[in-house]
Amino acid sequence: MSAIHDSAAPESGAPPVPGPARWRPLRKTGFGAGLARLVLLTLAGLVLAGIVHIVAVLMIPVLSERDATSAYLGLGVGGKAELVSGPGAATGLPAPLEADNSAVMAVCGYDLTSGPMRVVARAGALPLGLTLHRRGGGVIYAITDRAAIRGVVEFLVMTEAQLDERVARDEEGQTSRELRIVSDTAQGLIVARVLAPLPSDRGDAEALATGVACGLAD
Amino acid sequence: MRVTHLSYVVxxxxxxxxxxxxxxIAGRPVVGRVQIGPWDAWPKGGGRDIDPYLRAHLARGVHLPLGAGEGLELIADRDSEGRGLDGRCRYLVRGATPTTRGWTLGVTDGAGEPFRLPLDxxxxxxxxILRDESGAMAILASVTAEPGNWLPLPASGGFQFRLRLYDTPISSQAGELRPDVLPAIRRLDCR
Structure with missing residues (x-):
């Protein structure tokens, strides 16, 4: 009864008088309609917030100009990896964050637009690890000097298209002896990390890390 | 009216x-974290299938994380009983390390950078390190000097232990590790 009575009342927008006797469905009044609209708009805002959150998290690695690839891409143009930590590091470069003080890092940037890259590292007495960091984040390959054949770790970095081209050039029936690693981005970093367990090992570690050669494969 | 609604939603x-x-992504994300006793690890951070949150976190600075086949980094900001690490306390890091070619254990601040202390x-x-007859590591971390393997701590405030295992076979199965394969962090006393 009261609902029928209330719906006939003019929508003045005045707040309803509280109390069980004067209770009315909210949607029928100006205040109720406003509240319903606010809830709907807030829900729409929350959905949009979810979309913005996901897009932001996915786009930060793509757009970041403070990441390691942007900082170190120019290193290694001379065909050798260059130090990024310690006193021997190239000047003007940002130091790597969260780095181990007892490890020496040398970096070589790669850009596959001009062709595949060949990386050659000599194994020494200290533990050496080579990793491929693609632009936008993610380690696409890691190898240590335990995989060295006759004291040398050697591999090629190429794009999918360059791999297809190389496979087509391979002689029929012959297995290739090259270790070929596909990078899904044209640019990235080759990082040589050598552990120097004692401070006196640092010189050897730096020599080992900067001894990593990286140049065009052909 | 419409403009007000739209701008509210946007x-x-x-x-x-x-x-x-x-x-x-301001800190290391909870997604993808593996807890092994007091230690936290992000084993997917060194692979192709890196979690988007960790990837975004790492892309905000010059990070070169260890590759999955290269090693594993473990971070502890609490002791084995779950209490936060504090420079006013003495800690004993003791136990075995998994099979590895080399490891380092460091004291850093929350961002992973070493403290600038008078002692280098x-x-x-x-x-x-010096080892006892069992061969296990035993490192004592405190502000004041201690006999044995002493690691200086900042005078107060929180800090982290970072254990890096180089060339270890466990890096790909870090999620299945039991806490007793890693060193325990025991709080001895506090000032």
């Missing part, structure tokens, strides 16, 4: 979305 969406994204000793490697 402001709420953009504001909340960007703020939540910023908070989610920010960590130990497997080659630098």
């Amino acid at each position: 402001l709420l969406g953009a504001g909340l979305g960007l703020l939540s994204a910023h908070l989610a 000793r920010t960590g130990f490697s497997h080659a630098e």
Whole structure:
């Protein structure tokens, strides 16, 4: 009864008088309609917030100009990896964050637009690890000097298209002896990390890390 | 009226979305974290299938994480009983390490950078410590000097232990490790 009575009342927008006797469905009044609209708009805002959150998290690695690839891409143009930590590091470069003080890092940037890259590292007495960091984040390959054949770790970095081209050039029936690693981005970093367990090992570690050669494969 | 509604939705969406994204990647994300006793690891951080939150976190600075086949980094900001690490206390890091070619244990601040302390000793490697007859590592971390393998701590405030295992077979199965294969962090006493 009261609902029928209330719906006939003019929508003045005045707040309803509280109390069980004067209770009315909210949607029928100006205040109720406003509240319903606010809830709907807030829900729409929350959905949009979810979309913005996901897009932001996915786009930060793509757009970041403070990441390691942007900082170190120019290193290694001379065909050798260059130090990024310690006193021997190239000047003007940002130091790597969260780095181990007892490890020496040398970096070589790669850009596959001009062709595949060949990386050659000599194994020494200290533990050496080579990793491929693609632009936008993610380690696409890691190898240590335990995989060295006759004291040398050697591999090629190429794009999918360059791999297809190389496979087509391979002689029929012959297995290739090259270790070929596909990078899904044209640019990235080759990082040589050598552990120097004692401070006196640092010189050897730096020599080992900067001894990593990286140049065009052909 | 319509413009007010639209701007409310856009402001709420953009504001909340960007703020939540910023908070989610300001530190190392909870997503993808593996807890082994007091140690935290992000084993997927060194692979192709890196979690998007960790990827975004790492892309905000010059990070070169260890590759999955290269090693594993373990971070502890609490002791084995779950209490936060504090420079006013003495800690004993004791136990075995998994099979590895080399390890280092360092003391860092929350961002992973070593403290600037008067004594130039920010960590130990497997080659630098004195061992007892069991062969296990036992490192004492405190502000004041201690006999044995002493690691200086900042005078107060929180800090982290970072254990890096180089060339270890466990890096790909870090999620299945039991706490007793890693060193325990025991709080001895506090000032």
